[in-house]
């Protein structure tokens with residue numbers, strides 16, 4: 095009696111873009127409104143969160159887009175750290 099391991103016939107689904115199930119749907123990563131997407135994962139100890147549209151939003155407002163582009167921080171950092179210029 096041979097016991098054949100179960101094989102899943104379905105192929106694993108790997109999609110490049112995250113499917114948004116929010117309503118209203120989150121703005122896409124190439125939209126200027128991309129920061130309005132809902133965060134789906136937060137890593138506060140690392141200082142970033144993953145938005146629904148695949149954008150990595152850093153706490154200094156910098157962004158890493160799903161296509162690899164980097165958006166520089168566009169909000170001036172809070173002046174709590176006054177670093178003396180060396």
Ligand SMILES: [Zn+2]
Pocket residue numbers: 113114115116119120131132146147
């Ligand atoms: Zn969404």
